[in-house]
Amino acid sequence: MLKDKVAVIYGAAGAVGGAVARAFASEGAKLFLTGRRLAPVAAVAEDIVSAGGSAEAAQVDALDEQAIDRYLQSVIAKAGRVDISFDAVGIPGTKLLGVPLVELDLEQFSLPITTYTTSYFLTARLAARRMVANESGVIMTVTTLQSRTGFPTAGGFGPAMAAREALTRELSAELAPHGIRVVGLRPQGIPGTDSLKEAFEPRAKASGMTLEQFEELGASRTHPRRLSTLADLANTAVFMASDKASGMTGTTVNLSMGTLDD
Numbered sequence: 593m594l595k596d597k598v599a600v601i602y603g604a605a606g607a608v609g610g611a612v613a614r615a616f617a618s619e620g621a622k623l624f625l626t627g628r629r630l631a632p633v634a635a636v637a638e639d640i641v642s643a644g645g646s647a648e649a650a651q652v653d654a655l656d657e658q659a660i661d662r663y664l665q666s667v668i669a670k671a672g673r674v675d676i677s678f679d680a681v682g683i684p685g686t687k688l689l690g691v692p693l694v695e696l697d698l699e700q701f702s703l704p705i706t707t708y709t710t711s712y713f714l715t716a717r718l719a720a721r722r723m724v725a726n727e728s729g730v731i732m733t734v735t736t737l738q739s740r741t742g743f744p745t746a747g748g749f750g751p752a753m754a755a756r757e758a759l760t761r762e763l764s765a766e767l768a769p770h771g772i773r774v775v776g777l778r779p780q781g782i783p784g785t786d787s788l789k790e791a792f793e794p795r796a797k798a799s800g801m802t803l804e805q806f807e808e809l810g811a812s813r814t815h816p817r818r819l820s821t822l823a824d825l826a827n828t829a830v831f832m833a834s835d836k837a838s839g840m841t842g843t844t845v846n847l848s849m850g851t852l853d854d
């Protein structure tokens with residue numbers, strides 16, 4: 593579905609970024625994987641190459657405009673184009689989550705809002721400047737259910753996710769006339785990932801539950817009575833990145849499996 597598409601992924605060593613990278617590679621994309629640290633992202637690229645895919649790794653801070661710009665120049669020099677830009681960056685929630693808003697420091701409240709909007713804005717804008725020349729491209733990111741519903745002790749995370757979804761709509765409104773689609777993915781929590789543990793553990797503790805019990809509670813609120821898997825997310829990402837999704841732009845795919853109505 594993605595044969596010879598040139599895809600740049602930011603935060604590619606994370607749970608989401610790594611799963612999306614492997615799924616894109618298995619559909620024939622040429623991957624340029626980036627992360628804040630080189631070693632973890634190089635390990636993902638090595639895995640993909642040893643499975644017969646095409647991937648290379650680089651250290652790129654997704655909050656550094658000049659570093660992203662220089663990196664995209666190098667991708668264009670090697671591959672000639674950028675077809676897909678995927679922002680999968682995530683920051684540790686240990687100090688940001690689990691604190692009531694009335695007690696939360698301004699800095700801890702603002703950090704996710706600034707980080708998640710900045711990485712998406714910079715990576716999208718700099719990719720779009722290259723994609724406009726080809727009148728084609730797909731810009732993607734990932735959000736969480738906090739964008740659309742209130743959870744206790746989620747701090748600035750909800751506003752950050754809502755801002756990302758708003759930016760998806762605004763980018764699309766400006767870029768779709770130039771052949772560039774902009775789409776987000778909003779999965780349920782994904783058991784086994786550090787992000788889910790950080791998000792669920794404080795709320796489990798506050799409710800006197802174990803993490804496993806809290807996961808079961810979350811699962812019981814979905815229609816199929818289960819949380820998301822990385823495969824659910826990555827397979828949808830492949831479709832949304834492909835030309836088959838030509839009618840999808842300015843929207844965030846609701847992968848909450850019934851927890852959130854559209």
Ligand SMILES: NC(=O)c1ccc[n+]([C@@H]2O[C@H](COP(=O)([O-])OP(=O)(O)OC[C@H]3O[C@@H](n4cnc5c(N)ncnc54)[C@H](OP(=O)(O)O)[C@@H]3O)[C@@H](O)[C@H]2O)c1
Pocket residue numbers: 602603604605606607608609626627628629652653654655680681682683684734735736737778779780781782783785786787788
């Ligand atoms: N996992 C879930 O259950 C879930 C569900 C819904 C949505 N999401 C969303 O998906 C996104 C990724 O989550 P995840 O579970 O994959 O998180 P993760 O496993 O913690 O991965 C995040 C990745 O982002 C990298 N990163 C952080 N700051 C960066 C920067 N400035 N530049 C480049 N890379 C940077 C991290 O690198 P370092 O390790 O070097 O810092 C890490 O590899 C988040 O927005 C999260 O909210 C996750």
